[in-house]
Each structure stands twice: as structure tokens, then as C-alpha cells.
Amino acid sequence: MKSHRSGLLIAVAALVTGLSACTKNFESYNTDNTGVSNGQFGPDYNALGLYLKSAQMAIYNFSGGGDPNSYQLQQNLNADCYSGYFMTPNAFGNANNTNYSLVSGWNGETYKVGYLSVMSPILNLKATGIEQKTPAVWAVAQIVQVTAMARITDVYGPIPYKHVGEGLSTVPYDSQQDVYNQFFTQLDAATQALRTQISSGTKLPFAFATFDLVYDGDFTKWLRFANSLRLRLAMHIRNVDQATAKIQAEKALDPANGGLITDNSGNMAVKVTGNFTNPLVFIAQNWADIRIGASIQCYLTGYKDPRIARYMDKSTDADPALAGKYKGIRIGSVVDKDKYKTYSNLNLNDGTPAFSLKTAPVLMNAAEVYFLRAEAALQGWSNAGGTAQQLYEQGIATSMQQWNVAAPGYINDGTSTPDAYTDPKNSANDAPKPSTITIKWDDAASPAVKQERISTQKWIAMFPEGQEGWTEFRRTGYPKLFEVVVNKGLPAISSSLQIRRLPFPQNEYNTNPQTVADAVKLLNGADNGGTPLWWDTRK
Incomplete structure (x- = not known):
């Protein structure tokens, strides 16, 4: 956050409770508890396209005018840090979400962005009749909605979903299981519409590519992403609903349904256009409010992973224990920001920088899909397309290709393990190596070790997408991450299990107390950071 601000926590609490801030494109948050209403406009295709572009950009919450405060609260000081990818050098009062002293004013930003910046424009898009006029474009809108709202439910658990936009004064929350089932139903309709469009080649009444910030109007790529997204969501629920997970995964894996992302040209990346910026890069470069996390650094240095030079810069600290490392x-x-901002940053300066203010955030890459397929192969599910080992090694190779690095011998390294962590500025932060897992595949290993290998390499390959990184860790327990040094969330949040979710927004308690009370009942636990989500079965 802008370092010159005073009374930060008070200001941020007021920001969310008052519902001003960056996502101020839609009229009313208090019309109902989601702020979503059915808007109308005529056959202005430019306006139609702007609704779709807005929703695409809101998945990662771009901000214009150099003010990514909203993303910082939505994801950066939460999932980006909980994933093991990042940590802030800024103390923010020494009581904040990174040490589990969960700030109520921060916790509602994810919810607000989901409804005001994703659901609202998509429901306004629906009100134009696009579902009947151009079903393939509506299919893309539905895929965008599922992509974004899966991130929202994976932060809170139950959310309002099925009845959003129906004009209710208060929209009830759905259980997370019901939300996921709705996702799969929406993906059924969307993928069918895309297959129909692709086979028919129907000409659209406007230039859809102009409004598509991801695939430039390529419906085949949208179909492959939708199938890959289905596979990801199916794997999320594998430990809690094996039957549904298998059905949905095999539907995604079936080549007759359109295929999956198989190379980096199909990566789901949202272009940064106009005066908009990549908010993660802005926070790292302009505010120095985020730096690399110890977990990802220790895995990459321990593995002698060539992607490290693409992911991060070396320390700029003059201390010989840090300089050039x-x-x-x-x-x-x-x-203390003055001391810790010299630790490794995103790769913004070293060599050929991998990140800039215009870098398109990658929300799903081909490497992740290969690792999902490897896990499917471990389960013995149909059409995985290879053995677990073959798909695991292809996932690593595809990630190396994405970052344009050579890695001779990497997949055959059976000895390197993650490094222990040492902090030259404070030995209280030191920790032994988080895991002894190696890189080389071992077909004789236990299922748990195989899963740890797959999840660890998938996590490395998904950097810097912290939302899915946090979900992967909560779902599987892998990769093994360093525990929080200071845990101010005790006893609700276990240091060993780590944080499981964010509490519901304070604004919900203020304006819809009975609705949120009913939502808490769907949690099967208290509304705090220690209660696991429906799909989170770790104990």
C-alpha cells in the first residue's frame, strides 16, 4: 500500500465497509448483499464487449491509474503469501493477515470484487439477450464467471451464487458443494455451446476478438481452457467427493469433448491493455510492499532450479550474507520495510526481466494441466493420456519451455532437496528444510510421495499465481511450506495446518446478519481462519 498513508488499518476498514475504492464501476453494493442487479442496454456491441472485458480483467482485479490497493487486499496479502510464493517486508502495524491477525477491513475485498466486478457485468451482459443471440460469446462469459467465482468460494467456502441476479432483497448463500455443482452445470452448457459454434462456424455480428483479452476470439482455445478448468475443479473435490470428481475429470479428459491445454500457446493469460497495470508487479516495483517468500526460494535454490532466475531477482542488500544471493x-x-525490502523481488531487473507492468497474468498454464493429468493417472481415471511419470515429466518440461530455460538432467536429480532457511537479519526466522522430497520420479514410491512430487512441481510451475497455489496446498498438504513465524490467530488457526480460509465480510454482518448467520451454519465450524472448506479434508 502507499507508504505515505497514515492510519492504514482504519483507512482500509473504512474502504471496505464503505465500499468505495477501486471497484467503483457499479452503482450499488447495498441493493442486495451481492450488489448484482439486472441491467439493460440496447444493441450496442461496444458496450457489450466492455462488460466482457471488465469481467475478464476482474478475475485478477486489474486497476487503472496506478492504484492496485484492491488487488493487494483481495489476493496479495492473503493467498499470494499463504501459497508460499510471497511475503511482505512491510509490517502494516505488526498485526495483519500475514501473521493471522485477520483484519476485518481486508477480508471483504475478495467478496466485493467477485460480485461488483465479475458477477455484475456478466449479469448485465445476460440482460442483453446475448445467451440467445450469440451463445458462444455467452459461453465465454460463463467460463470467465466460473473461473473468477471458483476463486471466491475457495477463499470463503459458502457464497451467494445460484440466486444472484434474481432481484431478491437478500441473496442466500449456497453450500460450497452446491456452488461446485453449479460450476459443473455451467461448464456443461458453455462447452456444448462452444462445440456447436466451432463445428458450425457461424459468423458473429461483431468482432468478438476485439473484446477477448485472453484468446483473441479463438473459441477452440476457450473450449480447451474450459475443459482444463473442469479438470482443476474436479481435482479440488477429489478427497471429499471421489465419485463426482471422477465423473467430471473423465468428462474433461475425454478427447471427444474438445481437448485440454497441451502447450504454452494455450495458457490462460489476461492481457494488460491501456493504462491498466499488472497489480502484482506494481506493488512489487512501485510500493516495495511485496517480496519473494522463503518457501519458494528454498525449493528453487535447493533444487538448483533454472527457473529461479526468471522468477526472482537477487537480494540488493549490501550485507555479504545477502548480497547477490x-x-x-x-x-x-x-x-521492517527498510531492512527487508532488499530481499529478493520478482525478476524485474536481473538479466532479461520476466515481469513488467504490462505482463499478462497467467491464471492457468499447460504445465498445471499435465500435473493434473498425472494425478488423474495415479487415480486410474480414463483418458489421462499417459502414465503418471510421463505426464509429471512433461509438466516439468512444459514449465521450463514457458520460462525459456534449459534444464538438462533436472528430471533425473534424485538427490537435491529444498534448502533450510536462514535469515541473516533475524535468526528467530530460521527453519529446517521443509521437505526431503526430490525431483526424480520413483514408481516404487508410496502414493503419498508420488502426490507430493506432483503437487510440489505443479506449485513451482504455477508461480506466481498465489490463489491456486494456496488452494493446492490446502487440498493436498503439499508442497510442505514453512510455518508462520508469529501466529496471532491462535488458537483458532493452527500453525502446522496453517490458515484455511478468510472470514465472511464484516459488511455482511452489518447489513445481512441473518443471511450470514445461515451461511456460517453451512461451514460446519466457526467463521474464522481455521475452519476448513468443504473440499479441505486435511486434519
Whole structure:
């Protein structure tokens, strides 16, 4: 956050409770508890396209005018840090979400962005009749909605979903299981519409590519992404609903349904256009409010992983123990910005920088899909397309290709393990190596070890997408991450299990107390950061 601001926590609490801030494109948040209403406009295709572009950009919450405060609260000081990818050098009062002192004013931003910046424009798009006029474009809108709202439910658990936009004064929350089932139903309709469009070649009444920030109007790529997204969501629920997970995964894997993302040209990346910026890069570069996390640094240095030079810069600190070295910050450390902003940043300066203010955020890459298929192969599911080992190794190779690095011998390294962590500025932050997992596939290993290998390499390959990184860790327990140094969320949040979710927004308690009380009942636990989501079965 802008370092010159005073009374930060008070200001941020007011920001969310008052519902001003960056996502101010839609009229009313208090019309109902989602702020979504059915808008109308005529056959202005430019306006139609702007609704779709707005929703695409809101998945990652781009901000214009150099003000990504909203993304910082939505994801960066939460999932980006909980995933093990990042940690802030800014103390923010020494009581904040990174040490589990969950700030109510921060916790509602994810919810607000989901409904005001994703659901609202998509429902306004629907009101134009696009579902009947151009079903393939509506299919893309539905895929965008599922992509975004899956991130929202994976932060809170139950959310209002099925009845959003129906004009109710208060929209009830759905259980997370019901939300996921709705996702799969929406993907059924969307993929069918896309297959029909692709086979018919129907000409659209406007230039859809102009409004498509992901695939430039290529419906085949949207279909492959939708199938890949289905596979991801199916794997999310594998430990809690094996039967549904298998059905949905095999539907995604069936080549007759259109295929999956298989190479980096199909990566789901949202272009940064106009005066908009990549918010993660802005926060790292302009505010120095985020730095690399200790977990990802120790895995990459321990593995001698060539992607490290593409992911992060070396420390700029003059201390010989830091100078010219890759060094992350351990989550929950007691930090001082002047001391810790010299730790490793995103790769913004070293060599050929991988990140800039115009870097398109990648929300799903081909490597992740290969690792999902490897896990499917472990389960013995149909049409995985290879053995677990073959798909695991292809996932690694595809990630290396994405980052344009050579890695001779990497997949055959059976000895390297993640490094222990040492903090030259404070030994209280030191920690032993988080895992002894190696890289080389071992077909004789236990299912748990195989899963740890797949999940660890998938996590490395998904960097810097912290939302899915956090979900993967909560779902599987892998990769093994360093625990928070200072845990101010005890006893609700276990240091060993780590944070499981964010509490419902305070605005919901203020304006819809009975609705949110009913939502808490769907949690099967207290509304705090220690209660697991429906699909989170770890104990």
C-alpha cells in the first residue's frame, strides 16, 4: 500500500465497509448483499464487449491509474503469501493477515470484487439477450464467471451464487458443494455451446476478438481452457467427493469433448491493455510492499532450479550474507520495510526481466494441466493420456519451455532437496528444510510421495499465481511450506495446518446478519481462519 498513508488499518476498514475504492464501476453494493442487479442496454456491441472485458480483467482485479490497493487486499496479502510464493517486508502495524491477525477491513475485498466486478457485468451482459443471440460469446462469459467465482468460494467456502441476479432483497448463500455443482452445470452448457459454434462456424455480428483479452476470439482455445478448468475443479473435490470428481475429470479428459491445454500457446493469460497495470508487479516495483517468500526460494535454490532466475531477482542488500544471493522472507516474520525490502523481488531487473507492468497474468498454464493429468493417472481415471511419470515429466518440461530455460538432467536429480532457511537479519526466522522430497520420479514410491512430487512441481510451475497455489496446498498438504513465524490467530488457526480460509465480510454482518448467520451454519465450524472448506479434508 502507499507508504505515505497514515492510519492504514482504519483507512482500509473504512474502504471496505464503505465500499468505495477501486471497484467503483457499479452503482450499488447495498441493493442486495451481492450488489448484482439486472441491467439493460440496447444493441450496442461496444458496450457489450466492455462488460466482457471488465469481467475478464476482474478475475485478477486489474486497476487503472496506478492504484492496485484492491488487488493487494483481495489476493496479495492473503493467498499470494499463504501459497508460499510471497511475503511482505512491510509490517502494516505488526498485526495483519500475514501473521493471522485477520483484519476485518481486508477480508471483504475478495467478496466485493467477485460480485461488483465479475458477477455484475456478466449479469448485465445476460440482460442483453446475448445467451440467445450469440451463445458462444455467452459461453465465454460463463467460463470467465466460473473461473473468477471458483476463486471466491475457495477463499470463503459458502457464497451467494445460484440466486444472484434474481432481484431478491437478500441473496442466500449456497453450500460450497452446491456452488461446485453449479460450476459443473455451467461448464456443461458453455462447452456444448462452444462445440456447436466451432463445428458450425457461424459468423458473429461483431468482432468478438476485439473484446477477448485472453484468446483473441479463438473459441477452440476457450473450449480447451474450459475443459482444463473442469479438470482443476474436479481435482479440488477429489478427497471429499471421489465419485463426482471422477465423473467430471473423465468428462474433461475425454478427447471427444474438445481437448485440454497441451502447450504454452494455450495458457490462460489476461492481457494488460491501456493504462491498466499488472497489480502484482506494481506493488512489487512501485510500493516495495511485496517480496519473494522463503518457501519458494528454498525449493528453487535447493533444487538448483533454472527457473529461479526468471522468477526472482537477487537480494540488493549490501550485507555479504545477502548480497547477490536469492533470499526470500518467511511468512509471519517481524519485518521492517527498510531492512527487508532488499530481499529478493520478482525478476524485474536481473538479466532479461520476466515481469513488467504490462505482463499478462497467467491464471492457468499447460504445465498445471499435465500435473493434473498425472494425478488423474495415479487415480486410474480414463483418458489421462499417459502414465503418471510421463505426464509429471512433461509438466516439468512444459514449465521450463514457458520460462525459456534449459534444464538438462533436472528430471533425473534424485538427490537435491529444498534448502533450510536462514535469515541473516533475524535468526528467530530460521527453519529446517521443509521437505526431503526430490525431483526424480520413483514408481516404487508410496502414493503419498508420488502426490507430493506432483503437487510440489505443479506449485513451482504455477508461480506466481498465489490463489491456486494456496488452494493446492490446502487440498493436498503439499508442497510442505514453512510455518508462520508469529501466529496471532491462535488458537483458532493452527500453525502446522496453517490458515484455511478468510472470514465472511464484516459488511455482511452489518447489513445481512441473518443471511450470514445461515451461511456460517453451512461451514460446519466457526467463521474464522481455521475452519476448513468443504473440499479441505486435511486434519
